[in-house]
Amino acid sequence: MTELPKQIIVNRIPYSVCNSGEDYSYEADPGVQEIRVTTEAAPPRKRQYFMWEIAHLLLTSAGMSTQEADKYHAGVGSVLNRLVVDNDLEFLKCGKTTPSMIWVNGLPYAIQQGDFKELKDEDLGGRITYDTLCIQILENLKPDIKKYVIVHEITHAVLFEANAGNYSSREPFVEAMAWQLLYFLQDNDLSILKPEGE
Numbered sequence: 001m002t003e004l005p006k007q008i009i010v011n012r013i014p015y016s017v018c019n020s021g022e023d024y025s026y027e028a029d030p031g032v033q034e035i036r037v038t039t040e041a042a043p044p045r046k047r048q049y050f051m052w053e054i055a056h057l058l059l060t061s062a063g064m065s066t067q068e069a070d071k072y073h074a075g076v077g078s079v080l081n082r083l084v085v086d087n088d089l090e091f092l093k094c095g096k097t098t099p100s101m102i103w104v105n106g107l108p109y110a111i112q113q114g115d116f117k118e119l120k121d122e123d124l125g126g127r128i129t130y131d132t133l134c135i136q137i138l139e140n141l142k143p144d145i146k147k148y149v150i151v152h153e154i155t156h157a158v159l160f161e162a163n164a165g166n167y168s169s170r171e172p173f174v175e176a177m178a179w180q181l182l183y184f185l186q187d188n189d190l191s192i193l194k195p196e197g198e
C-alpha cells in the first residue's frame with residue numbers, strides 16, 4: 001500500500017509531510033510548510049486525512065474563510081482524493097489528448113468538445129450540467145487554457161459533489177480555486193497519490 005509522499009506542492013509552495021504524533025490527528029501548517037498526519041492510521045485513511053488538509057489549503061487560498069473551510073474541507077478532500085485515484089490526469093501536464101470522461105465522486109462526467117453556439121454566445125469556454133453529468137468545452141481553445149477550463153468545470157463538480165454549501169455556484173471562488181487545483185495537479189507526481197493493490 002502506498003505511503004504518503006515526503007513532500008507535496010500546494011498553492012505553489014512545497015510542504016513537508018510528517019507525523020502529527022497523535023491518533024486521529026491531521027493538520028496543515030503553512031507557517032512552517034508542513035502537513036502533519038498521524039502515522040498510526042492505515043495507509044488509505046492517512047491519504048484521506050492528507051487530502052482533507054490539502055483541500056483546506058486550496059479552499060482558503062481561494063478566499064474561503066477558515067471557519068467555512070473547517071466545515072467543508074473533509075467533504076471536498078474526500079472528493080479530491082477520489083478524483084486523483086480514479087482518473088489519469090496526466091493530460092493536464094503534457095500534450096496527451098483530453099479524456100472523454102472523468103470520474104468525480106464515483107460519477108462519470110462526459111467531457112464533450114465541440115463548437116457549441118450557446119457557449120460562444122455567452123462568451124464561455126465551458127459549462128457543466130450536474131443532472132446530465134456533462135462537461136462541454138469549446139474545442140478550439142488553445143491547449144493551456146483548455147486545461148484550465150476543464151479543471152474549472154471539474155472544480156464546479158467537486159464542490160457540487162462534496163455538497164459544499166453554495167460554493168459550486170460562486171463563480172469568483174470557483175475561478176480562484178480552479179487555478180490552485182490546476183497548479184496542484186500539474187506540480188505533483190500524481191502516481192504517488194494512487195494506491196497500489198489496496
Ligand SMILES: [Zn+2]
Pocket residue numbers: 152156171174
Ligand atoms: Zn464556472
